[in-house]
Amino acid sequence: MKRWSLSALCSAGLALILALPAQAGRIVDTAAVTEALGRGATLWDIRDAEAYKAGHIPGAVNLGTRVCSQVRTPVSWDYIPISRIIDHLQDWGIDPGREIVLYSNKGNLCPYFILLTLELVGARDVHVYHGGIDDWRSGDRPID
Known part of the structure; x- marks a missing residue:
């Protein structure tokens, strides 16, 4: 059962990565990140603190990898109640009304999960x- 669940999760993640580029502007390149920073977008570095300290994109805020685990239940990828997700965002100083760019290491699935989470609570950019x-x-x- 666990093997099937992991396989299903990986398949869903791959499907998400393949489907998202069709959504204009949701997956961005380096030039778009530079432009977003010029507009004052919030840039989230979703890597562990050590990786962030070793070097990050200037202006990025590090929330670590905990964001992926704190918005879901401990034993599954089901979301915690929306009210708790909103509380976490407020605790982290995140305004879903602002433009947000998420990044990690190339191909990491956590930023995609958080993108969907933010859209779930009303973020549009x-x-x-x-x-x-x-x-x-x-x-x-x-x-930096």
Whole structure:
């Protein structure tokens, strides 16, 4: 059963990654991240604290990988009650009414899960930088 659940989760994640590029603007590249930062977007680094300290995109706020586990039940990927998700966002200083760009390491599924979570609570301007820190570094861009 656990093997089937993991397989289903991986399949769903892959389907999500393949389907999202069709949604204009939800998956963004490096140029779009730079433009979003110029507009004052919130940039979330969804990596652990050590990785963030080792180097992150200037202006990024690190919430760590805990965001993925704190918005779902401990034994499944089912969401916790929406009111608790909203409380977490407020505790983290996140305004779903602002433009938000999420990133991690290239291909990490957590930013996609959080994108859907934010849309669930009403956010309308959320993007995932699929290339993440890996693509940012490959272009000889500044790192804090």
